[in-house]
Amino acid sequence: MGITEIIAAEALLQLRGIGKQSPPETPTFQETEDPEISARPSTATVDESSSSMTMEEEGPTMSRKRSRSCTSESSDQSSSDEFLHALEPSGNNVIRIGDGNANVPVEIYTSIKWDSYTMATRNLLSAVFPRHILATHSLSGKRSPAFPGKAAKEKLDPKLVHDIVKTVVEKCGVPENIVR
Amino acid sequence: MGITEIIAAEALLQLRGIGKQSPPETPTFQETEDPEISARPSTATVDESSSSMTMEEEGPTMSRKRSRSCTSESSDQSSSDEFLHALEPSGNNVIRIGDGNANVPVEIYTSIKWDSYTMATRNLLSAVFPRHILATHSLSGKRSPAFPGKAAKEKLDPKLVHDIVKTVVEKCGVPENIVR
DNA sequence: GTTCCAATTGGAT
DNA sequence: GATCCAATTGGAA
Numbered sequence: 001m002g003i004t005e006i007i008a009a010e011a012l013l014q015l016r017g018i019g020k021q022s023p024p025e026t027p028t029f030q031e032t033e034d035p036e037i038s039a040r041p042s043t044a045t046v047d048e049s050s051s052s053m054t055m056e057e058e059g060p061t062m063s064r065k066r067s068r069s070c071t072s073e074s075s076d077q078s079s080s081d082e083f084l085h086a087l088e089p090s091g092n093n094v095i096r097i098g099d100g101n102a103n104v105p106v107e108i109y110t111s112i113k114w115d116s117y118t119m120a121t122r123n124l125l126s127a128v129f130p131r132h133i134l135a136t137h138s139l140s141g142k143r144s145p146a147f148p149g150k151a152a153k154e155k156l157d158p159k160l161v162h163d164i165v166k167t168v169v170e171k172c173g174v175p176e177n178i179v180r
Numbered sequence: 181m182g183i184t185e186i187i188a189a190e191a192l193l194q195l196r197g198i199g200k201q202s203p204p205e206t207p208t209f210q211e212t213e214d215p216e217i218s219a220r221p222s223t224a225t226v227d228e229s230s231s232s233m234t235m236e237e238e239g240p241t242m243s244r245k246r247s248r249s250c251t252s253e254s255s256d257q258s259s260s261d262e263f264l265h266a267l268e269p270s271g272n273n274v275i276r277i278g279d280g281n282a283n284v285p286v287e288i289y290t291s292i293k294w295d296s297y298t299m300a301t302r303n304l305l306s307a308v309f310p311r312h313i314l315a316t317h318s319l320s321g322k323r324s325p326a327f328p329g330k331a332a333k334e335k336l337d338p339k340l341v342h343d344i345v346k347t348v349v350e351k352c353g354v355p356e357n358i359v360r
Numbered sequence: 361g362t363t364c365c366a367a368t369t370g371g372a373t
Numbered sequence: 374g375a376t377c378c379a380a381t382t383g384g385a386a
Contacts, residue, residue: 002360003319003341004379006302009363012382014315118376122186135194139183144367145383146326153367161183178358180183180365184366189376192369298363324380325370333380360378 098163102128117172121179124164129156139180278343282308297352301359304344309336319360 094103104127112123125134133156141155168179274283284307292303305314313336321335348359 002358002379003301003305003345004360005364005381006298006305007314007318007336008379008381010302010305010311010314011316013362014311118186121183122190122376125183125186125190131190131194134187134190136191138187138367140366142366142384144369144381145365146381147368148383150368156187165183177364178182182366185368185377188366188368193375302363318380320379322371322379324368324382325378326368327381328370330381357377 096163097124098166099159100163101157101159102163104128114171117168117174117179120172121164121168124167128160128164276343277304278346279339280343281337281339282343284308294351297348297354297359300352301344301348304347308340308344 093106095106095109096103097109102124104124108123108127112120114120129137136153137156138153139156139161141152143152144150165176165179168174169176172179273286275286275289276283277289282304284304288303288307292300294300309317316333317336318333319336319341321332323332324330345356345359348354349356352359
């Protein structure tokens with residue numbers, strides 16, 4: 001968790017329980033409605049039945065060379081650890097991580113440095129989710145408690161997230177609650 | 181770090197770099213001055229020369245039995261791991277943790293469960309800092325970037341924090357960046 | 361009744 | 374320019 005939140009929690013307990021001699025702020029009514037945010041489809045609680053992952057306009061404007069491929073039924077699981085740093089995209093060879101729901105191109109998978117679980121997690125997220133999905137989704141699909149006025153983002157596919165977490169836990173040797 | 185912040189960082193990059201088609205909120209000017217908070221001594225940037233730790237009105241209204249003692253020059257470092265769960269406060273025997281700046285009563289130190297680094301950190305924080313210090317201080321002394329209108333809390337003594345972090349790292353076997 | 365979770369933010373590194 | 378840091382919040386576990 002980290003010292004920061006621990007201190008914050010202690011501070012909350014202190015202020016709530018004992019004195020409340022200084023209400024930190026008057027609410028000041030900062031409920032900006034933001035109708036343009038709620039104009040999105042807002043599919044409410046996304047169950048695990050949404051694995052369609054519509055990828056409209058995947059803009060190639062980024063300098064990242066990431067060449068993803070969403071053809072899922074490739075069965076190359078043997079994760080050959082041989083050297084491949086070739087520039088040409090090696091077709092659509094993917095390996096399945098975790099329980100087998102998330103597919104990662106071998107070109108990306110073999111380039112991941114497992115000594116940094118943050119970078120490994122980040123690279124896996126970028127590999128299985130398009131950028132605009134990461135930008136518009138969150139882990140839990142819940143709103144930030146610190147910003148009740150902001151609309152909640154949709155929830156990332158829990159099974160894909162689980163596969164990523166499981167992979168990082170196994171390869172990096174860190175507990176799951178740290179990865180999340 | 182955790183998936184949450186990683187996703188948030190990706191989302192920020194996405195919104196900042198490409199579109200900015202939806203400015204998330206108008207600033208709405210939430211600068212409530214809070215003069216009663218700034219009425220505290222506000223020693224500004226607390227350097228490592230402030231180890232006085234004024235403890236006015238330590239209210240005994242909490243149910244915690246924590247009996248701290250700020251007499252510092254006790255030299256009992258041998259940390260006897262014998263069983264002591266006695267109710268009576270065993271004088272002011274303390275052990276020095278980390279580099280020796282932070283003192284923790286042996287009664288508390290021996291009761292810490294090191295299998296949970298969050299609880300260990302929390303217990304050590306509560307042992308070396310009074311509650312009202314934890315409530316009014318933060319790790320870095322900086323303001324929350326998410327809440328620019330709130331006044332920054334003072335900074336906890338870096339040497340005492342370092343001792344706590346070092347102890348947790350050694351006893352719990354977790355890296356330092358995780359503890360912080 | 362604590363403790364944990366994670367969403368959001370801007371500055372720091 | 375990408376990544377890390379930590380401050381704050383309310384509900385969940």
